[in-house]
Amino acid sequence: MFYKSEIKDHIRVPPDLFGLEMEESIIKRIKKKYEGHISKELGIVIDVLGLKTVGAGTIIPGDGAAYYEATFELLHFRPDLQEVLLGKIKDIADFGAFMSIGPIDGMIHISQTMNDFVSFSKDKTLLGKESKKSIRVNDKCRARVIAISYKDITNPKLGLTMRQEGLGRVDWDTPQTATEEKEK
Numbered sequence: 001m002f003y004k005s006e007i008k009d010h011i012r013v014p015p016d017l018f019g020l021e022m023e024e025s026i027i028k029r030i031k032k033k034y035e036g037h038i039s040k041e042l043g044i045v046i047d048v049l050g051l052k053t054v055g056a057g058t059i060i061p062g063d064g065a066a067y068y069e070a071t072f073e074l075l076h077f078r079p080d081l082q083e084v085l086l087g088k089i090k091d092i093a094d095f096g097a098f099m100s101i102g103p104i105d106g107m108i109h110i111s112q113t114m115n116d117f118v119s120f121s122k123d124k125t126l127l128g129k130e131s132k133k134s135i136r137v138n139d140k141c142r143a144r145v146i147a148i149s150y151k152d153i154t155n156p157k158l159g160l161t162m163r164q165e166g167l168g169r170v171d172w173d174t175p176q177t178a179t180e181e182k183e184k
Contacts, residue, residue, distance in 0.1 A: 001077070001078065001079070001080060001083060002046075002075065002076070002077050002102075003043075003075070003076050003077075003078060004049065004073055004074070004075055005042070005073065005074050005076065006052065006071060006072070006073055007034075007071070007072055007073070007074055008069065008070070008071045009030075009033075009069075009070060009072075010067050010068070010069055010070075011026050011029050011030055011033070011067065011068050011069075011070045012029065012065045012066075012067055013025045013026060013029055013057075013065055013066045013067075013068065014064075014065045015064050015065060017029070018066070022054065022057075022068075023051055023054065026051060026054060026068055026070055027048065027051055027072075030048050030051070030070065030072055031048050034048055034074060035047065035048060038150075038153055038154065038156060039150075039153065040150045040153075042074070042076045042078060043076050043077050043078025043079065043156075044076060044077045044078070044103045044104060044156070045074050045075075045076045046074075046075045046076055046077060046103060047074070047075045048072060048073070048074055048075075049072075049073040049074065049075055050072065050073050051070060051071075051072045052070075052071040052072055052073065053070065053071040054068050054069075054070050054071075055068055055069035055070070056068075077102055077103050077104065079101070079104070079106075079145050079148055079158055080145065081145055081146070081147075081148060082144060082145060082146075083144070083145045084142055084143070084144050084145075084166075084167070085101045085106070085142070085143055085144075085145065085160075086101075086140065086141075086142055086170075087099040087100050087101040087102075087106070087140070087141060087143065088100050088138060088139070088140055088141070089135060089136065089137050089138060089139045089140075089141060090105060090137070091124070091137060092120070092124040092125065092126060092135065092136070092137055093120075094110070094120045095109065095110055096108050096109040096110045096112070096113065096126075097110075097113060097126060097135055099141060099143055099160060101158070104156065104158060105158070106143065106145070106158035106159065106160040107157070107158065107159060107160065108143060108160045108161065108162055109159075110126065112146075112160065112161040112162060112163055113126050113135055113162055113163070113168075114126075114128050114131065114133055114135075114162060114163060114168060115131075115163050116128035116129055116130050116131045116133065117129040117130070124136065124137055133168070133169070133172060134169075135168075135169060139169050140169070140170045141162060141167075141168055141169050141170065142162070142166065142167045142168065142170060143160035143161060143162045143167055143168075144160065144161050144162075144164060144167060145158055145159070145160060146159050146160065146161050147159030
C-alpha cells in the first residue's frame, strides 16, 4: 500500500550547498538520502513530498557542514501481508510468473497461479488444464501478498498468490454469458 508519512530527521547540508536557499538545500539533501531508500519500516521510498519545519542549524567543529532538524513528508510503498494488489504480468517462467506492482515486482509460483493443474508453454503462457484459464505477459491481475522478505535490503522479495476467489486475471471474475456456459 502507498503511504504518506511525516518524518523527523537531522539533515546534513555540506558547504557546497550554502549558496542555495536554506530550504532548497535541505530538500536536495533529503531527496539524496531518502529517494529510493528501502527498509522494513518504510518499504520503498518513492518521493519527498515537501518540507514541513526546519529547526536552527548547528555546525559541528571539524565538519564544516550545517545540521538541521527537519520535519518532512515522504510517499512510500510498503506491502502488507494479505493485501490484495493490482499489477501487470512482467514475465513468465516454467516455475511461475513475475508481476510488476508499482515500484516492486512480486513472484507467483506456478502452484499459486490458479486452482487447476497448470502447464507452461514455450510462448510464455500458463494454462489451466480443466478451466482453460490462461496467464500471459502484460495481463492485468490481482494477487494477494503471502510473503515479504527484506533479507537482501537492496532487493526485497514479495511472494504472491492468485488461487483465491476474486484473484487472478481481472477478466476472470466477469460473469459468463449463457453462450459461454453452453460452450463448456
